[in-house]
Amino acid sequence: MQFDVAPVSLTPDTPGPFVVWAGDDGYDTQAGYFSLLASSGIKGTFFLSVDWVDRAGTSPVYGDAYITTSQVAAIVAAGHEIATHGKDHEDLAAYYATYGPAALDLLLGAAIGEIQTRFGYSVKTGSYPGGSANNRVKEIVSRRHEYFRCSRGIVSRNAPDPFDVPGIDILAPSESDIKAYIDEAVANRSIVVLFHHGSIDSAQLTKVSNLITYASGLGCEQGTFYQAMSQRTRWVSTRAMIDAQGNAFNPTVHTNAVIVDRDDGVGGYYSLGLDESTNAPYMDATGGTPFEFRKELLALAALSVGRRRVFADFTTTNASTTVSSGSAGFRVDDVGISISGTGIPAATTIAAVVSPTQATLSAAATASATNVTVTLGRPAPGGVVSAGGMRLYDGLSLFGTGSQAVYFERLESTVEGFISSNQWVNNGTGGAGGEMAIDSGSGGSYVNIIGFATRIRSQDDTIRLRLGAAKDGIDFGAAEDVTLQRDGSGNLAANVTFQTDGDLIVGNAGNGLLVKEGTNARLGAAALSSGSVTVSTSAVTANSRIFLTPQNLSGVGTPQPIGVSARTAGTSFTITSASSSDASTIAWMIVEPA
Known part of the structure; x- marks a missing residue:
């Protein structure tokens, strides 16, 4: 795994509230906006769609003329940050879906290259035009940027996803509404990104000036997007190193998720993350490629692939919307999924997650009960594929509402058979029903069958042979066609003719042939x-x-x-x-x- 950053030490200081001042797109009225920031001693971030510089005409949305080369140069000269906002304000998610990852990477590279060539600025950050992104787009922009902003109209968390940082368009909201956003950032010591598009008239400039003063009075740091994010994302380990091949080892990565993607054009990726409620690790092969373990996987606790859907330990309370389960492991992405079971009304969903063991329903339960079997509408889980042997040191438990089975398949996916909860079913081709071979190996190996009896049936389910270990006081049920078993006196007993193609040898002196006498005897x-x-x-x-x-x-x-x-x-x-x-x-x- 390669990280193109150098490790640093974490400062003991926890970052305080930070107000980021930014502008999007590229309009001529933004020149005055960035001039105001500079006069207030603040550096801002200009998320620039570089193809809009010197564009003829006016914005169909704001009515502004487009920004000029000289105006952008002046913004750079004043010390403000320049960041990408597409090249021609492209919807990055749609662009990726239409042209693919390589084309999107080239588009971002072209935007960065033109900014650097025309304005001499080395780009580090960017913003999604229209806020349009997904995990694949996030991974691709991360190849050429350190941080990326989206558009959500909310205040960021204290430690935001570096490639999904929300911001607030300050054109429409009132001054008091924006002050409330700043108050929220102060309360949780987080970032609030305030960005402006066009239509920046004198009233808007006054509003910005008042907000700068308000944020200063609350002790907020104010500056660029890169400054704010640099305080909150860094390596956290004294042993984090980059070796000669560029491989990181012993680092601690502080982020919500890590997407690992090939950079050789072959394609394929996966993401690693932590469950928000339990910190349990999970993997997601969104591209459809199975997640592979090339070396032995040692699971010291539970290994979960996908998430369980059926549980038998729910507790419901009549007229209450609260349910609990010790094994369900509720988390935030369960909100909105269906839930069904005895005492739960039809069409009920999870309305809220209280804790990993408790959730709130959209409709109240109609009965009070414990150990209720409940089905959750979670996505169908994937499977575990092992290229080598799988060793289980405790046991194997199969869960599900249907028939649980262990299947045996060839590499070409021909099903040889499976063991279900109560039978072995063989789907092979060696005759009707297929052949099952038990090979005990060589060197004195043996098959050890522990049980009172082994019954062999024909394909029509008729019992043809029973090998019995003992029948003392044991009822085997209806008589079988053939039995070979030890009777209550320790004798080997059969109920049919015994035939041998070899000699019948009595190998112990004093033993011999015993034949029963009586009526119609021999x-x-x-x-x-x-x-x-x-x-x-x-x-x-x-x-x-x-x-x-x-x-x-x-x-x-x-x-x-x-x-x-x-x-x-x-x-x-x-x-x-x-x-x-x-x-x-x-x-x-x-x-x-x-």
Whole structure:
């Protein structure tokens, strides 16, 4: 950031009231006005539209002839300040809108150059013709001027914006009205800029003379615009330095706002300012270009982009226009915006700001309540764009009246998906609904999911799989198609066929295969009677592999050959021994081929 000024030390004295005497445009009657100032020992400021010097004809507004070269030279010789007022009294805001910033800069440079060439005066200040300006125009005039005056008809603040200093046209107001303006400047130790156009007759000169005397009696300093502003704008730091490249470091800038603008023709700018009520910093990329942080941004407190619009902590009082909120952060630019919520009449606006936590409504509330949800009609906030990683050491809170979500987008702005308040939604292209990949990395990384259960649904919202961590006393709701979970005894339980394309290994000695017995089971035992027995079970099929083995011997001295002598699929099978006297108990197990 480059500042084309040298640092100075701040004097301990607080500036007192200052009356600036000035003239605008360029008419012949202003010669007598500046002569009166000189005779009173006062130097004034002539905001000159340089193309009007020696112009033929008369002013259509005041009827004066235009000022001459010799008259301006005499004003300069008397020690008065010459400042720019356009070149041909152009509306600077309109000129900027029509021709752009470079053309406006050249126009101002031409006005300064002609004044210096014709009258030998080095211009430092200026004034907006007609008071027409905006932030962009203010930035451009600041490149070639140190201070600039506008036209508002009010007294300046004690520390005015150096490029938006108000002034008062003293042609029409009465002498007593102008004295009141001077009184106001005395009361708040500020600047009052009094400027004259044309039609300066003897009565006007008398009025000016009386006002000079009045201001002197009140102890006001009187002089030029540059003198007054120089007292109030300066670097305030013993360490403010300009390095060899022209870069400022460790300065303190005293101003309402700083506009940083490129000077290489590429374009782009932003402004920095402080909130009037809370001194919270804010940035404004008025040109539409996102504000970028090229290095890590460390927000030790809150980082606000734009301003919140919805709050849930408002307090209203029936029949009262006063509302309060601990989080709304009211400031002066909230005046005039809409406000709506329970107990607030339709079409109500903010009429006044009392403090950051209290405001006055344009209509009284119709109910008394606390924690009322209120919507303020503040401009829609912008967004935060991070070119690198964004790390949050506490939490992420999303506010809004709609569905809040965290979005995932490609650089070409293709939305991959987002996490809303209660679901993950994927808008990618990897099949219907898109693909979501969780990559836990390498080197022993793992995904840690903490919860009672993980449910997987198909696109039609049918639950297809539940992985449960525990179900002891936990109601998972309706039964799912597939479950794999730990039961109350610590066993891994599934409700569907378990299939593996590898081996099933029991890796611990003493453990094995356990199969439930009972009605229609695949495992059991049956006692032979007269050498045979029929086992009833719906588990048997035409392809069943039935394994048989004696569990004891009864009716025979040695084990006899046994086999399946008959089967009825889905009903039963018959075991027959080689001995009709065999009454042994035979264990059986049914296994189906895969």
